[in-house]
Amino acid sequence: MLSLVVLISGGGSNLRALLEASEDAEFPARVVAIGADRDADGLALGEEFNVPTFTVPYSSHADRESWGDELLAQIQQWQPDLVVLSGLMRLLPPRVVAALSPNLINTHPAYLPEFPGAHGVRDALAAGVSQTGASLIVVDNGVDDGPIIAQERVPVLPGDTESTLHERIKTLERRLLVQAVLDIANGHVNLKEPSHT
The missing domain is CATH 3.40.50.170 (Formyl transferase, N-terminal domain)
Structure with a gap:
């Protein structure tokens, strides 16, 4: 079973499609956590589909690198097989890309x-x-x-x-x-x- 962490900034329409697909017992992947860089509307899907959520607000970090380090730490807690950027409107710092690639898609x-x-x-x-x-x-x-x-x-x-x-x-x-x-x-x-x- 492929485990996914999905990162969003908005309403999460792509995320909903993945969550709905994974409700089928035959679908070989599950979203294990949903992350966002702000108080995104799509985080409500976590409650609807009983998936944990986390937020790493960009605005509460001094720079992109420190935000990326915190985001990476949150992602790695879930040990996902694949990280999906689904409308995340931020460029990930090189350290984050290096840590997750190539199992990082957008x-x-x-x-x-x-x-x-x-x-x-x-x-x-x-x-x-x-x-x-x-x-x-x-x-x-x-x-x-x-x-x-x-x-x-x-x-x-x-x-x-x-x-x-x-x-x-x-x-x-x-x-x-x-x-x-x-x-x-x-x-x-x-x-x-x-x-x-």
């Missing part, structure tokens, strides 16, 4: 390497492209440039707003994430050598 609302960074959906709309996508990557010390585990295209429709496009991408992100966790748990994906799709 979803991104674009078809990488297109539109990396915090505003992938907005950037795609601003560029006027006809399609964007969703990607799942192994986290490294770059900005959304780690090895790609899975990705899929999403069309940009006439009249799309950042909100409508992001909702369609989120639906795809949830499916990619649940499938990737399943594939990792079943040994079909090796995070040390992920194949580009």
Whole structure:
């Protein structure tokens, strides 16, 4: 059974998809803890699904490194097989990445390497492209440039707003994430050598 710690900053829609999938006794992974860098709405899912939560507020630390050290200590208490960044809106310090990699994955609302960074959906709309996508990557010390585990295209429709496009991408992100966790748990994906799709 693959054990997961999921880190969030917001509502946790990808987290909910994982929690719902893991309610199936046949699903070979379980979320053992949920962490956040702020008082995120998604922490309420911990109570709903009976999963422990922890918060390491970025604002209560002097710098990114000390915040990262505390976050890493909290994560390591759970000894997870895999750490999932699910909407965590902070770059992890190199020490944290080094300690967890390659068992550290992240979803991104674009078809990488297109539109990396915090505003992938907005950037795609601003560029006027006809399609964007969703990607799942192994986290490294770059900005959304780690090895790609899975990705899929999403069309940009006439009249799309950042909100409508992001909702369609989120639906795809949830499916990619649940499938990737399943594939990792079943040994079909090796995070040390992920194949580009």
